[in-house]
Amino acid sequence: MTPSTHDEPRRLAAIDLGSNSFHLLVANYQHERFQVTAKYGEKVQLAAGLDDDLRLSDEAMQRAMECLARFAPFVADIDPRHLRIVGTQTLRVASNGQELIAHAEALLGHEVEIVSGREEARLIYLGVAHSLADVHGRRFILDIGGGSTEFIIGERFEPQALESLEMGCVSYTRRFFAEGTIDESRFRQAETAALYEVESIRQPFLQLGWSDPVGTSGTIRNVAAIVSAEGASVEGIIRRDGLFRLRQQLIDCGHIDQLALVGLKPDRARVFPAGVAVLCAVFEAFDLPFLRYSDGALREGILYDLIGRNTPEDSRLKTLDGLDLRYATDRRQAANVAASAMAAFDQVAEAWQLGDEQRQLLAWAARLHEIGLAVSHSQFHRHGAYLLEHSDLPGFSRTDQRGLAFLVRAHRRKLPIKELKEFPATVRQRYARLARLLRLAAILNHSRPETPPDDVTLGVEGDVLLVTLPGDLTGSALLLGALEQEKNHQLAAGYQLEIIPGAR
Numbered sequence: 413m414t415p416s417t418h419d420e421p422r423r424l425a426a427i428d429l430g431s432n433s434f435h436l437l438v439a440n441y442q443h444e445r446f447q448v449t450a451k452y453g454e455k456v457q458l459a460a461g462l463d464d465d466l467r468l469s470d471e472a473m474q475r476a477m478e479c480l481a482r483f484a485p486f487v488a489d490i491d492p493r494h495l496r497i498v499g500t501q502t503l504r505v506a507s508n509g510q511e512l513i514a515h516a517e518a519l520l521g522h523e524v525e526i527v528s529g530r531e532e533a534r535l536i537y538l539g540v541a542h543s544l545a546d547v548h549g550r551r552f553i554l555d556i557g558g559g560s561t562e563f564i565i566g567e568r569f570e571p572q573a574l575e576s577l578e579m580g581c582v583s584y585t586r587r588f589f590a591e592g593t594i595d596e597s598r599f600r601q602a603e604t605a606a607l608y609e610v611e612s613i614r615q616p617f618l619q620l621g622w623s624d625p626v627g628t629s630g631t632i633r634n635v636a637a638i639v640s641a642e643g644a645s646v647e648g649i650i651r652r653d654g655l656f657r658l659r660q661q662l663i664d665c666g667h668i669d670q671l672a673l674v675g676l677k678p679d680r681a682r683v684f685p686a687g688v689a690v691l692c693a694v695f696e697a698f699d700l701p702f703l704r705y706s707d708g709a710l711r712e713g714i715l716y717d718l719i720g721r722n723t724p725e726d727s728r729l730k731t732l733d734g735l736d737l738r739y740a741t742d743r744r745q746a747a748n749v750a751a752s753a754m755a756a757f758d759q760v761a762e763a764w765q766l767g768d769e770q771r772q773l774l775a776w777a778a779r780l781h782e783i784g785l786a787v788s789h790s791q792f793h794r795h796g797a798y799l800l801e802h803s804d805l806p807g808f809s810r811t812d813q814r815g816l817a818f819l820v821r822a823h824r825r826k827l828p829i830k831e832l833k834e835f836p837a838t839v840r841q842r843y844a845r846l847a848r849l850l851r852l853a854a855i856l857n858h859s860r861p862e863t864p865p866d867d868v869t870l871g872v873e874g875d876v877l878l879v880t881l882p883g884d885l886t887g888s889a890l891l892l893g894a895l896e897q898e899k900n901h902q903l904a905a906g907y908q909l910e911i912i913p914g915a916r
Contacts, residue, residue: 424494425487426714431459431502432558432582436483437711454479455679459502459559459582466507499526501559525809529576533562535713537571543708549623556631558582565620577609581687592668606693627703631687636705637675650703727807739786748864750778752853759870777819797821822847827905880912
């Protein structure tokens with residue numbers, strides 16, 4: 413990716429809400445270069461606060477909020493368009509994660525995005541790829557996190573394989589080293605569990621192949637520092653023999669409380685043996701002779717992705733193009749519905765307090781509203797919603813996907829009030845309004861015209877939507893019948909739609 417050049421520096425920030433650590437990165441971007449102005453990380457160990465029912469403890473949430481309170485002053489004056497807050501594995505699975513997210517959003521004044529495992533892997537790859545000198549051939553990238561481990565193969569700035577497996581240094585500590593004892597049996601149990609997880613991706617990755625194995629983040633950084641300090645490897649390189657000597661050292665220590673290794677930070681000691689076990693399993697599964705450390709990671713990837721947002725290189729545009737191709741959408745019809753939706757949006761945006769982000773979401777939903785036809789015409793709005801909510805969509809957060817899925821689900825037939833009520837109360841009205849605009853755009857283009865109808869005038873009085881039709885549409889009995897039915901659908905959902913015929 414080659415970011416565009418801007419004369420004035422842009423201040424960008426990323427917050428990574430990881431399962432083990434939270435990270436803050438603030439940087440000025442100018443002339444295609446970053447200048448870091450603030451960089452902090454804290455061991456929050458969010459995953460350690462998950463119980464057997466995947467509920468976060470009050471203590472874990474308190475640790476998280478105390479950390480974010482320290483981060484907050486650094487992002488208070490940053491343009492919201494230049495800030496991303498990303499949650500990963502623990503917030504993906506926590507049954508009460510929305511409670512923490514709501515508190516975090518209130519404190520930081522910004523949306524928290526929960527990304528899928530593969531989207532996390534894509535962002536990690538961006539961060540690593542930009543931190544390394546360009547090499548010819550493919551790279552293998554490994555990132556051992558607190559709750560998940562990401563595997564990527566890519567070349568230059570393009571990932572070719574992205575996987576995220578549910579194994580990490582915090583989750584494996586709870587599972588195999590909870591009492592602090594370190595012995596051969598526990599170590600091998602952890603490695604065997606990791607090998608089982610890796611087995612599902614092992615052959616496809618080996619078939620792609622690579623020439624440059626690279627690791628990033630805390631576990632790998634600490635392993636590289638320790639083996640270097642002991643003279644087992646040159647700085648920044650983890651060799652197989654040095655790694656397995658370290659494994660034996662950990663077992664010889666016998667207990668987490670006895671760990672005292674040069675290069676190991678005290679705040680990482682408790683989760684370190686589990687991280688090493690995962691790393692040993694990866695070396696074994698892929699027969700790695702060595703791994704070199706890179707300090708690029710998720711937070712750097714978030715910043716590079718921000719630079720590409722709303723440009724021709726926006727990763728989301730590539731994803732939309734891929735969906736169009738995969739599901740063979742009628743691009744002219746999608747464009748017509750999008751044009752009508754945008755015209756409707758622009759007429760009511762100020763009164764309904766809708767901004768650029770909502771406009772973009774509506775445009776995407778209009779573009780994708782018919783992808784469910786690839787499954788079946790019957791209930792295609794439901795099929796489309798399912799595809800959007802449950803697919804891996806590079807560049808999109810889970811929040812984006814859920815919003816898109818709702819709009820596609822809501823664009824025809826009865827308004828899905830049950831699904832609307834599953835959104836936080838603060839955004840329900842916004843999604844309902846966008847859905848009503850998309851429904852109108854779909855109705856106006858139901859006959860699949862060559863060009864979208866123009867001169868349709870919209871107004872609002874509170875939540876009442878007023879639609880004035882031009883004369884050439886007023887005489888269409890089919891359109892008027894469809895709009896009359898739409899009035900009834902909206903009324904059943906508690907909304908009012910008024911159709912005003914124009915002069916013929």
